[in-house]
Amino acid sequence: MSWEQxxxxxxxxxxxxxxxxxxxxxxxxxxxxxxxxxxNVFLQHTSASLTLNENADPDVRYDMEMALNQIxxxxxxxxxxxxxxxxxxxxxxxxxxxxxxxxxxxxxFNLGTWQGIYLCxxxxxxxxxxxxxxxxGEKKK
Numbered sequence: 001m002s003w004e005q006x007x008x009x010x011x012x013x014x015x016x017x018x019x020x021x022x023x024x025x026x027x028x029x030x031x032x033x034x035x036x037x038x039x040n041v042f043l044q045h046t047s048a049s050l051t052l053n054e055n056a057d058p059d060v061r062y063d064m065e066m067a068l069n070q071i072x073x074x075x076x077x078x079x080x081x082x083x084x085x086x087x088x089x090x091x092x093x094x095x096x097x098x099x100x101x102x103x104x105x106x107x108x109f110n111l112g113t114w115q116g117i118y119l120c121x122x123x124x125x126x127x128x129x130x131x132x133x134x135x136x137g138e139k140k141k
Contacts, residue, residue, distance in 0.1 A: 017061035032107035037137015042099040047089030049096035055116030089122030
């Protein structure tokens with residue numbers, strides 16, 4: 001059993017849901033070393049989130065953002081010191097979560113045909129985002 005842990009950085013993205021599977025795979029070449037395993041993908045932020053969803057139709061990403069805004073943007077928050085988008089971002093982050101467990105098969109994420117990893121950016125003017133990818137599994141022989 002082998003372990004790898006890699007910290008990567010995604011560039012700043014506008015508010016919304018962004019398909020980032022390929023960006024993550026490119027920054028984690030260690031994936032290719034594993035025949036079977038599990039990757040934990042952990043976002044080190046409280047106003048963005050990670051989720052798995054539709055990877056083909058960009059309308060899904062738009063609709064996800066619209067639905068999250070309907071749920072979280074119009075509440076009377078007390079925490080407003082960092083701007084009006086901060087507390088809704090924290091709520092959205094808690095609703096979706098900041099980590100994913102993704103199986104690895106033959107050196108790649110073993111996602112369903114229509115699945116992709118989304119970075120959901122909940123701030124209007126966010127910086128880049130840091131992600132820690134921890135891999136456990138059997139390396140190729």
